Amino acid sequence: MGLGYRDFRRILEGRALPCAVVDLDAMARNAARLASTLAGSGKTLRVASKSVRHVGLLRRLLAHTDAFRGLMCFTPAEAAFLLGEGFDDLLVAYPSVDRAGLEAVAQAVARGATIRLMADDPAHLAAYADAGRAAGVTLEVLLELDMAYRPPGGLHLGVLRSPLREPAQVGELARRAQGLDGVRVVGLMGYEAQVAGLPDETPFSRALNPARRAIKRLSIPQIAERRRRAVAALEEAGVELALVNGGGTGSLASTVTEPWVTEVTAGSGFLCPHLFDYYRRSALEPAAFFALEVCRWPTEGVVTCLGGGYVASGEPGWDRLPLPHLPEGLAYVSAEGAGEVQTPLRVRGERPAIGAPVIFRHAKAGELAERFDAYLLVSGGEAVAVEPTYRGQGRCFL
Ligand SMILES: Cc1ncc(COP(=O)(O)O)c(C=O)c1O
Incomplete structure (x- = not known):
């Protein structure tokens, strides 16, 4: 029922990355x-x-x-x-x-x-x-x-x-x-x-x-x-x-x-960031995402994305990093994690091409909005609007 990688590719076609998407x-x-x-x-x-x-x-x-x-x-x-x-x-x-x-x-x-x-x-x-x-x-x-x-x-x-x-x-x-x-x-x-x-x-x-x-x-x-x-x-x-x-x-x-x-x-719970996947009996589904551009192929089995260091608040740990969501089978390189401008990811299977999007989920729901001026809003599998976050309205409260 949720958006697959093909949906994201279609929705993001021709759009500048990074791009935050809400389904x-x-x-x-x-x-x-x-x-x-x-x-x-x-x-x-x-x-x-x-x-x-x-x-x-x-x-x-x-x-x-x-x-x-x-x-x-x-x-x-x-x-x-x-x-x-x-x-x-x-x-x-x-x-x-x-x-x-x-x-x-x-x-x-x-x-x-x-x-x-x-x-x-x-x-x-x-x-x-x-x-x-x-x-x-x-x-x-x-x-x-x-x-x-x-x-x-x-x-x-x-x-x-x-x-x-x-x-x-x-x-x-x-x-x-x-x-x-x-x-x-x-x-x-x-x-x-x-x-x-x-x-x-x-x-x-x-x-x-x-x-x-x-x-x-x-x-x-x-x-x-x-x-x-x-x-x-x-x-x-x-x-x-x-x-x-x-x-x-x-x-x-x-x-x-x-x-x-x-x-x-x-x-x-409305946007279900990835930390909310880890509750027993939770039936929530991911609704907020961001896409980064694959910008390099540094070595066999690895792609490097442009940006991505959107680390969440709370007790420090790997769970505070964004979760590589799509395509499936991507994982962080432990020595680098989510980087300030460069985020390498190990790839299981076919490497996404340079220029292709990698879809992530933030660990927390609201903090994503502090990283983007606007969210691309999607319904029925299609982009329906681009609307500003607080940041896009020039507001930053904490
Ligand atoms: C006072 C208070 N109520 C409720 C919540 C629950 O918010 P959420 O549903 O986003 O986890 C929080 C979260 O920190 C809170 O500080």
């Missing part, structure tokens, strides 16, 4: 798969903009179903930009005290926009309250609960973000906010990275897969219970909860089962 049909099928995980839950899905970074694709995703509602943004300045692009219901999920960004958010809220901010520290609340008061509005804030799994022995399995580990701490910060003009707590977010962002069937470090599955199995009930108690703590503190957000692509199935969660978040 809109595959993206729509992924959207349908993610939407089906919500079925009957009464919950909505907030699209994580960081995993897309492309206005045209964000619009298409939100139009997919009424159950997809709102965007999870990554900075206040990005939220202000997206508002200017016609989006609303924006949740900035990462705290920032950037004054200009907060001012832009507060002014947008004063004009009627819905933009909410994230806090886990009195310093965040103070900065938001200042911006709110200066614009004559009350800024709505969610508190982030740390969802890491902490087995005995001092381990912290999850991300290092919020220091609010216990539900009581969340209640306490909410009470503190009540003493501030210009800010109001209206919700809770908890991102269970050790479930949502942990591939558990990865070929890059197979031996650890059973341990990763065990972490997920053990932490899922804990996550649910901790989130439930945090919701109770906020209610006890007199907070009227507008939203309780949780999850990511890799944890939708478990997060939607929590009754107190009102919405889940997903982004990566």
Whole structure:
């Protein structure tokens, strides 16, 4: 069903390389798969903009179903930009005290926009309250609960973000906010990275897969219970909860089962970068690609491509490199990996000719957009549009 090498060759004929390609049909099928995980839950899905970074694709995703509602943004300045692009219901999920960004958010809220901010520290609340008061509005804030799994022995399995580990701490910060003009707590977010962002069937470090599955199995009930108690703590503190957000692509199935969660978040699953191939029971399919030009035949059984060093963020490792996708049978040369301007690949079988495209998949969904000004959009196996990424719009937020 997905695009084969012949399709790519036809679509890319006469186009300059490197070229990034998004298969809109595959993206729509992924959207349908993610939407089906919500079925009957009464919950909505907030699209994580960081995993897309492309206005045209964000619009298409939100139009997919009424159950997809709102965007999870990554900075206040990005939220202000997206508002200017016609989006609303924006949740900035990462705290920032950037004054200009907060001012832009507060002014947008004063004009009627819905933009909410994230806090886990009195310093965040103070900065938001200042911006709110200066614009004559009350800024709505969610508190982030740390969802890491902490087995005995001092381990912290999850991300290092919020220091609010216990539900009581969340209640306490909410009470503190009540003493501030210009800010109001209206919700809770908890991102269970050790479930949502942990591939558990990865070929890059197979031996650890059973341990990763065990972490997920053990932490899922804990996550649910901790989130439930945090919701109770906020209610006890007199907070009227507008939203309780949780999850990511890799944890939708478990997060939607929590009754107190009102919405889940997903982004990566729409484009399915190659890191999302390595989740057990994942049925997602690749929808984003980039093509490099074969520019040299340096030795028997090797071609060299022009460009390609688009290494992804996160714990360094071979899994962070783009995956040679098509034609089949290509592999990195370990001494070089994905190079700044030259990427050699070992070839099993016939070598693609000089000038032919090699198709790769990025390890992560949103970072590809930072490498290209535009995506070539494909539907029905044909190019249908070329639309700018954030970068193509002259925007770079992080
Ligand atoms: C707060 C938060 N929610 C949700 C997600 C999930 O995003 P995705 O579906 O792209 O993995 C992330 C990813 O890092 C996140 O930071």
